[in-house]
Every structure is written in structure tokens, then in C-alpha cells.
Amino acid sequence: MKLYNTRTRKIEALKPLKDNLIRIYSCGPTVYDRAHIGNLSSFIFVDTLRRTLDIAGFSVKHAMNITDVDDKTIRRSHEQYPAQNPRSALEKLTNKYTAAFQADMQAVGNDMDSLTLLRATDPRALEAMQQLILKLHEQGFAYTADDGVYFSIEAYRKSGKTYGQLLELSPNSTSRARIQNDEYDKASLHDFALWKKQKDGEPAWEFSLGGHDLTGRPGWHIECSAMSRLLLGQPFDIHTGGIDLVFPHHENEIAQSTADETNPLLATVFAHNEHILVDGKKMAKSAHNFYTLQDITKRGYDPLAFRLLVLQAHYRSQIHFSWENMEAAQHRLNDLQAIADLRHQPQISEMPGELNHLFKTTRQEIYDAMLDDLNSPLALTSLNKLFNYLAGIATPGVEGRYSEGILTFLDNVFGLQLSNRPDISNPQKQAIVTRQKARVAKDWKKSDELREQIKQQGIGLRDTPHGAVWHRL
RNA sequence: GGCGCCUUGGCGGAGUGGUUACGCAGAGGUCUGCAAAACCUUUUACACCGGUUCAAUUCCGGUAGGCGCCUCCA
Secondary structure (H helix, E strand, C coil): CEEEECCCCEEEECCCCECCEEEEEECCCECCCCCEHHHHHHHHHHHHHHHHHHHCCCEEEEEEEEECCCHHHHHHHHHHCCCCCHHHHHHHHHHHHHHHHHHHHHHCCCCCCCEEEEECCCHHHHHHHHHHHHHHHHCCCEEEECCEEEECHHHHHHCCCCCCCCCCCCHHHCCHHHHHHCCCCCCCCCCEEEEEECCCCCCCECCEECCEECCEEECHHHHHHHHHHHHHCCCEEEEEEEHHHHHHHHHHHHHHHHHCCCCCCCEEEEEEECCEEECCEECCHHHCCCCEHHHHHHCCCCHHHHHHHHHCCCCCCCEEECHHHHHHHHHHHHHHHHHHHHHHCCCCCCCCCHHHHHHHHHHHHHHHHHHECCCHHHHHHHHHHHHHHHHHCCCCCCCHHHHHCHHHHHHHHHCCCCCCCCCCCHHHHHHHHHHHHHHHCCCHHHHHHHHHHHHHCCEEEEEECCEEEEEEC
16 A cells, blocks of 8 residues: 655555554545535545445554534634533534534445544543643743633654654744734744643633633633543544645644653654646635535435545545536536446346456456555546446346456445445336337337336336336436 | 645546556547437647666656645645
8 A cells, every 4th residue: 555645755565553454544525514515525535445445455554533613613603602601602512513523424325333423521521632732831831821722833843853744844934924913922933832721611621731711711722632632542544634734723733742751753754635726726615615415415415426526536636626527527426327327237147258257357457446545537547447347238137247246346445336226116116127029029118108107217228128217317 | 044745648647668548528420210329530749958777658857837735724
């Protein structure tokens, strides 16, 4: 398995730190609103990574945080639940959007069963964060200010470690905007908050450091450092996230997680996915090109078609989302589903001999493509070549040969849910048989009527030398 | 200003020093009771300019254009 590593800027062979186990930590959503399609694409990437590791024979442990406390979340909870006390307002808001997140994840085919989710405000998580902050403070990497606790990059550097492992920071890179926006009382520019003291009306959790009451809430970066250590141990194998998280988020995580350790490693591999562009531009609410999964399903598209759209591009290149491309992906998905549905249809006795061979080479090609830095577009090519062949031999009845497990294999890799599609109903099957009899009797009127009836139920028919083959419209 | 990435046919998108993926869309045709599907053909693809080479879309240099990060945005 080869994977591009942001840390080394190279494609590297993946070597587990421990036995055959790959531990993955993914930066999860901030649940103050519905996830947008960019978030989802990021999670589709991670899910695909996990699937690929699976078929490559690794055992995988995958953890993800849910950020359920931050400025935006707090603000939104006040707006939506003004009568509630801050903690329960926050909880109501984040419960709602956590559920929405899980529903969206499921809809786009991400396997939730293999994912350990932990909320930032979970007592176990908060405990881990506070312990880490205390330790960092004790060792001189953290200092208190009027409004909270900060991480000292200077102290980190003096201890001989490198701040800027993922991104080289130049002295000139500091923008004036950043200084002007700096509302906090920190000692130097890049220092960041580990813990923020409660302000009026904010939800807060008890915390004291050196006898001082610091009741408040955690900073964003400390979440991931503490939770990844809690859930996976340290160092772990792969840390994922969107490309925008490289700096400062992951850089700061590295600093927090390695300051108190002799081992300078947080994770072996940092894997980042590129962003989705909408009509060639960055998605933004102000640009009116900001979409959620709901916007996609409202227009009648299958969430799995969105998954396919994402898989059609390499995860390290920008994905071009547009309604035209969405339409194309939906059509492609329809075709794949129609071929998959052949497994429910009557068998012919003679199977072309090369089919087994084709199943084998398809598997191998997909395996090779995916293990080569997740080349999903290339892997999909192999899938299409196989399906083109199946469609070409107009085959009701590849069912028996599907026992090769090819559909299951494809689902394990792509998550497009081709193997578990339901059969049509018995009355529908009966209607097809009746129509076939009418056709044999050259009763075209009756035959066409029946075809129209079945069409009304969303089932299309095409006549082949082996009989009628149905597909969903 | 600093760091990095990208530019492939109508759209999307792999890949390769010589054999020109794949998907979607358009046009024409074959086949068919009709339809559908399939198949065939088709719409001068590799931003531009140099260089290396027997040969470059693929390697090197430059030009133009686009994008990302450098602000708690996946």
C-alpha cells in the first residue's frame, strides 16, 4: 500500500507501527450546521482509505472526533435556543447536527460501524485534554494569560523540536491581518490557545491549574491531540483531514502531542484530501455555491451518485462539482446499478469461459490501482470495463458467476452498494413472463401494454436473445 | 511577499518517452415488431515557447493562466 505523506512530501510504502494494525485518526466535523459536500468528500476519502487498507489485508482502527464546542457552535446555540442555559443550548444544537451528520455519512455510503466517534465535550475527552494541558504546563510548554492557557512555540523550539514540520514558515509570512485580528492575550504571534476561560454566557467546564480557577472550554487543537492519544495511542499510523488543516491545525497538534514526549512523532503519515470546487471556485456561502447533501437529494440525485462523483477524481486533486457533473455521475451510477441488478434475473446455462478470467483481472486491476495511493478513478475504469462486457453479452444470469463475490468485492472497495440491491416483486416478475408469452404469440398490443404498465412502476424492459431484461428507471 | 500545486477532446478525468484509458454528453449508422440496449463511425486532446532525444502530451527550462495555504475553512 502506497500513500502520499504530507509530512515527507513523498509517496511512501505504508508500514504499520505495530503488527498488522493501522490506526487512523480523522479530524471530524464541527456540528453547528449540516455538513457541506466538501466535508462529506473528505469523509468519503477517509472511508475509501479504510476500505482499501481492509482489502490490502491490514486490520484497521479508525477514530474521529466531533467538535461540539467552538465559537461558531456557541453563537449558533444562543441564536437557536436563547431560553436555555448555555450548556443545554449547546447540547441541543450539537445533538441535532451530530444526528444529521451521521445520517449524511450513512447516505453517502460511509461505513459508520468501523468508526469510533468521540465528542469533544465527552467527559473522557475533556479529562484527557485537561491532563495534557496540565502536563504541558508543568513541563514549561504552556503558560496562562488573562483569558486562558496558551502553548508556547518558543519553549517548544528551545526544547530542540521543530515547529513547521508540515509547512515551512517563513519570517515574512506573518500577515498584518492576523495581528489586527488577534484578540487574545498571547505572548507571541503563532502561540495558540489550549484552553479558553469562560466569557459571559458561554458554556463552560471546570478546570483549575496551579490553584487558579480556569473554568472554561478547550481550544480546538488540543481536542485532536488528546483524543487521538486517548483512542489510538501515540504515535499512530495515519492522520487525515482536508488540505486546509495542514496549517495551523495539524502543525499545532504535532507541537502539542510531541512536546511532552521523547518521540517526536504524532503520526507516521499525514494524508490530506484536496477541496471540492463548485463551478471552478471555492465553495462559500457568500458566492451562493454552497451545497449540502440535502441540496443534492432535493434535486433528485442519489447520495451514492455524489460518492461516485467524488471517487471519479483522485483525492489529491480538486474535485469539480457542478450540476452537469452531478448529472453525469448519476447516469453512470444508474448504469452500474442496472448491471448489478442482473444477478436477480434468470440465468442462461452457458457462461462465456473468459468471464472467470475477467473477474480475476478486474479484481487485480482494482486492487493495484487502489493500493497505489488510492487511484480510485483508474480503479473505476476497470469496473466499467467489466460491466461493459457484462452488458455486451446481454446476460440475464451472471448471477451464478457472481458467486465469485465480485459485487461484494466492488462494494468493499467503492461502497456503492451494488451487491445488496433488492429484487423486483413477484407480481412484476409475473407481468414480465406474461408479456413474454404475448410476444411469442406476436400479440404486440398486449405486450406493449404490459411493458407500459411495468414502466409505470419504475421498471424498464429490454428484449434480448435470452429474453427480457429489466432495469430500474 | 513566502511556501506549494495545477493546466489533457463539449464536460469530467486517468495515464504514458513511441501502441492515443474510462465516464457523461452531441451527431450519423447497423440491428430490432416497436422500444431499449449493444455495437460501429464521428466531433483535428494533451496551455504557449524553447531545449534534450531517432521520437515528448509524457523529461528539462522559460512564458501565460488558474488554484490552495500562510486568519479556529474539509
